[in-house]
Amino acid sequence: MSAAISAIKPRRLAPLALSGPTTLFFIGLVLLPLLLTVILSFNSYDYTAGIQSDFTFANYLTVLQDEYYLSTFWRTLRLALLTTVITVAIGVPEAYVLSNMRKPWRSIFLLVIIGPLLVSVVVRTFGWSMLLGKNGFVNSALAIVGLDPVQLLYTETAIVIGLVHIMLPFMVIPVWTVLQKLDPTVEAAALTLGASRFTALRRVVFPQAALGILSGSLIVFALSASSFAIPGLLGGRRLKMAATLVYDEFLIELNWPLGATIAIIVLVANLVIMLAYNRLIERQAKRKLG
Amino acid sequence: MVDDVSQPPGSPTRKMGQAISGVATHGRMSMSFLNLEKVSKFYGSVAAVHDFDLAVEKGEFISLLGPSGCGKTTTLQMITGLVRPSSGTIIMGGRDITHLPPPQRELGVVFQSYALFPHMTVAQNVSFGLEMRKVAKTERDKRIKEILSLVHLSALADRYPREMSGGQRQRVAIARALVINPPVLLLDEPLSNLDAQLREEMQFELRRIQQTVGITTIMVTHDQAEALSISDRVVVMEKGRITQVDTPYELYEHPRNDFISSFVGKSNFLRATSAFNGKGASISIDNTPIRFNTDRREPDGKVSIFIRPEKLRLTEPGEGQIQGKVTTRYFMGSQWLVSAETPAGVLAVAVPNLGAPPPLEGETVGLAWQNADCRVLAGAAKS
Ligand SMILES: Nc1ncnc2c1ncn2[C@@H]1O[C@H](COP(=O)(O)OP(=O)(O)OP(=O)(O)O)[C@@H](O)[C@H]1O
Ligand SMILES: [Mg+2]
Numbered sequence: 001m002s003a004a005i006s007a008i009k010p011r012r013l014a015p016l017a018l019s020g021p022t023t024l025f026f027i028g029l030v031l032l033p034l035l036l037t038v039i040l041s042f043n044s045y046d047y048t049a050g051i052q053s054d055f056t057f058a059n060y061l062t063v064l065q066d067e068y069y070l071s072t073f074w075r076t077l078r079l080a081l082l083t084t085v086i087t088v089a090i091g092v093p094e095a096y097v098l099s100n101m102r103k104p105w106r107s108i109f110l111l112v113i114i115g116p117l118l119v120s121v122v123v124r125t126f127g128w129s130m131l132l133g134k135n136g137f138v139n140s141a142l143a144i145v146g147l148d149p150v151q152l153l154y155t156e157t158a159i160v161i162g163l164v165h166i167m168l169p170f171m172v173i174p175v176w177t178v179l180q181k182l183d184p185t186v187e188a189a190a191l192t193l194g195a196s197r198f199t200a201l202r203r204v205v206f207p208q209a210a211l212g213i214l215s216g217s218l219i220v221f222a223l224s225a226s227s228f229a230i231p232g233l234l235g236g237r238r239l240k241m242a243a244t245l246v247y248d249e250f251l252i253e254l255n256w257p258l259g260a261t262i263a264i265i266v267l268v269a270n271l272v273i274m275l276a277y278n279r280l281i282e283r284q285a286k287r288k289l290g
Numbered sequence: 291m292v293d294d295v296s297q298p299p300g301s302p303t304r305k306m307g308q309a310i311s312g313v314a315t316h317g318r319m320s321m322s323f324l325n326l327e328k329v330s331k332f333y334g335s336v337a338a339v340h341d342f343d344l345a346v347e348k349g350e351f352i353s354l355l356g357p358s359g360c361g362k363t364t365t366l367q368m369i370t371g372l373v374r375p376s377s378g379t380i381i382m383g384g385r386d387i388t389h390l391p392p393p394q395r396e397l398g399v400v401f402q403s404y405a406l407f408p409h410m411t412v413a414q415n416v417s418f419g420l421e422m423r424k425v426a427k428t429e430r431d432k433r434i435k436e437i438l439s440l441v442h443l444s445a446l447a448d449r450y451p452r453e454m455s456g457g458q459r460q461r462v463a464i465a466r467a468l469v470i471n472p473p474v475l476l477l478d479e480p481l482s483n484l485d486a487q488l489r490e491e492m493q494f495e496l497r498r499i500q501q502t503v504g505i506t507t508i509m510v511t512h513d514q515a516e517a518l519s520i521s522d523r524v525v526v527m528e529k530g531r532i533t534q535v536d537t538p539y540e541l542y543e544h545p546r547n548d549f550i551s552s553f554v555g556k557s558n559f560l561r562a563t564s565a566f567n568g569k570g571a572s573i574s575i576d577n578t579p580i581r582f583n584t585d586r587r588e589p590d591g592k593v594s595i596f597i598r599p600e601k602l603r604l605t606e607p608g609e610g611q612i613q614g615k616v617t618t619r620y621f622m623g624s625q626w627l628v629s630a631e632t633p634a635g636v637l638a639v640a641v642p643n644l645g646a647p648p649p650l651e652g653e654t655v656g657l658a659w660q661n662a663d664c665r666v667l668a669g670a671a672k673s
């Protein structure tokens with residue numbers, strides 16, 4: 001009798017016990033802070049009395065009606081999209097070249113691509129600010145050729161350059177993984193049917209990598225839209241992006257509820273865009289590629 | 291019915307193939323449709339294909355047959371242009387195509403894995419080659435429809451490759467290769483992924499399509515039954531070299547050497563000795579002369595006698611040319627495969643299933659044959 005019970009019980013408890021730690025971890029580190037942030041965003045803030053534990057939509061109204069915040073959101077969206085498009089344009093061919101490399105070179109170049117991830121973002125970004133600065137490498141090179149110096153640092157161009165550089169591995173790796181698995185004779189078949197190399201790539205190879213490109217662009221978009229160090233260092237104090245805005249509210253203005261509100265809006269917008277994009281592409285790719 | 295089943299795979303009724311091979315023997319003088327001349331491919335110092343010479347006539351169905359790694363795929367890929375020959379020339383329709391890139395060759399190629407475009411439907415797959423040729427939409431649709439009905443796939447035009455069976459995919463691959471009206475169709479082991487029954491069906495289907503379109507076809511295979519049953523001529527390869535080019539019937543009945551006779555069909559090699567007796571050779575097995583006098587000059591000393599299992603007959607003990615003891619017998623449906631231990635070695639005998647089962651294991655039997663069905667080969671038999 002007791003043997004029967006003890007035989008059943010552990011079996012029922014096993015899934016709970018096994019998933020328990022992860023669940024607690026997830027609740028404690030993701031859901032709880034998120035919930036607190038949501039609650040915080042409905043509180044009001046008084047410059048003399050601090051955070052009031054009341055319930056108001058005022059923060060949301062303030063943010064969504066303020067030209068300053070809206071323009072920052074718009075810039076964030078625009079730059080994240082631009083970064084994604086450029087990483088696709090550079091990363092996909094790069095992944096193709098990588099997957100066609102011979103034995104020793106492939107590992108060497110894979111390391112070259114992943115290498116930058118081993119260096120701190122802040123260090124790499126400082127590198128870019130030295131290259132792009134007023135007396136930086138780029139302007140010195142222009143001066144040698146006899147051209148006027150250009151303002152690169154503290155522009156949106158600088159932010160995008162920095163983002164693309166840092167995001168590239170996140171595009172190359174998923175696409176490369178998919179390309180690795182493709183049957184090379186499929187590309188050869190396109191050639192024998194009269195396609196040029198370029199047409200074969202465009203119409204046969206890259207469409208098969210659609211799911212890799214999808215996951216790559218989701219990662220790149222999410223990371224770019226929430227990036228903090230790069231816009232902070234390369235965009236300067238004037239060209240802020242969403243994460244910088246949140247940082248400012250929390251640590252400079254000390255208006256935590258408003259910071260929380262901005263954070264939630266960015267999170268929701270990000271989620272909506274990514275889910276819509278995922279739906280759009282994945283539905284097509286799933287039907288075709290299984 | 292019984293006659294039908296007991297016939298060897300390469301039936302002697304293939305007149306067309308023989309007629310064509312008659313023409314091909316003049317290939318050196320009057321240029322054939324597709325000529326490979328001393329084509330070789332080296333990987334490092336290893337020759338994957340060596341001095342490959344072949345003249346293919348228009349409308350002919352050629353099989354490249356050989357064991358794994360003998361260079362069949364390499365040969366085919368040199369014709370497609372996907373592999374560059376190290377030396378030699380390939381001439382098609384009088385034009386040197388040795389160094390032409392694949393898209394300009396306009397050949398129809400069916401790969402071993404089919405290589406269908408997984409993200410395109412059947413119709414889109416077939417349409418691809420036509421789009422590359424800038425064929426107008428209406429014309430394209432018409433030709434896709436025609437070719438899909440030829441391969442019996444009209445109903446599946448909107449399916450994706452992964453939603454289809456192996457046999458259906460294979461037909462899509464053939465349709466995609468044929469729709470561009472290529473001068474030559476090249477197939478790399480197109481049937482190797484199919485199960486035995488479907489494979490047999492598809493063999494005849496392939497032959498039907500090939501004859502309907504009348505297209506010159508070269509097929510790679512390592513399945514000798516497949517090569518014998520559907521080709522006009524078979525090219526046997528061994529270690530990168532051609533060992534024999536012949537019609538299936540000739541190849542089966544008159545294999546040029548040991549390798550071919552054991553690779554194409556089943557065969558027996560009897561241990562024997564041959565002695566020149568002034569006029570011809572007298573052959574003896576185990577020091578007992580057998581009734582096997584030839585008036586041809588046969589090799590002296592140790593020889594092996596080649597004979598097909600279906601050319602041997604089981605007789606009552608004491609009759610026939612030699613005596614043996616049954617070691618195993620397998621029932622194969624249309625026939626029994628009996629092994630008998632004899633002084634000349636273990637011999638396989640194919641006994642047609644005519645109702646009466648052959649002797650049991652351990653029983654003594656006689657074995658008989660017609661001397662015309664034997665060939666004497668120099669050197670001792672291995673088994
Ligand atoms: N890219 C390559 N590099 C080096 N060696 C190669 C290469 N491709 C083929 N070979 C070698 O050339 C020889 C012939 O290869 P091939 O693919 O033509 O054989 P096959 O007759 O088609 O064999 P299978 O029946 O197994 O397909 C093999 O020994 C193979 O190892
Ligand atoms: Mg092969």
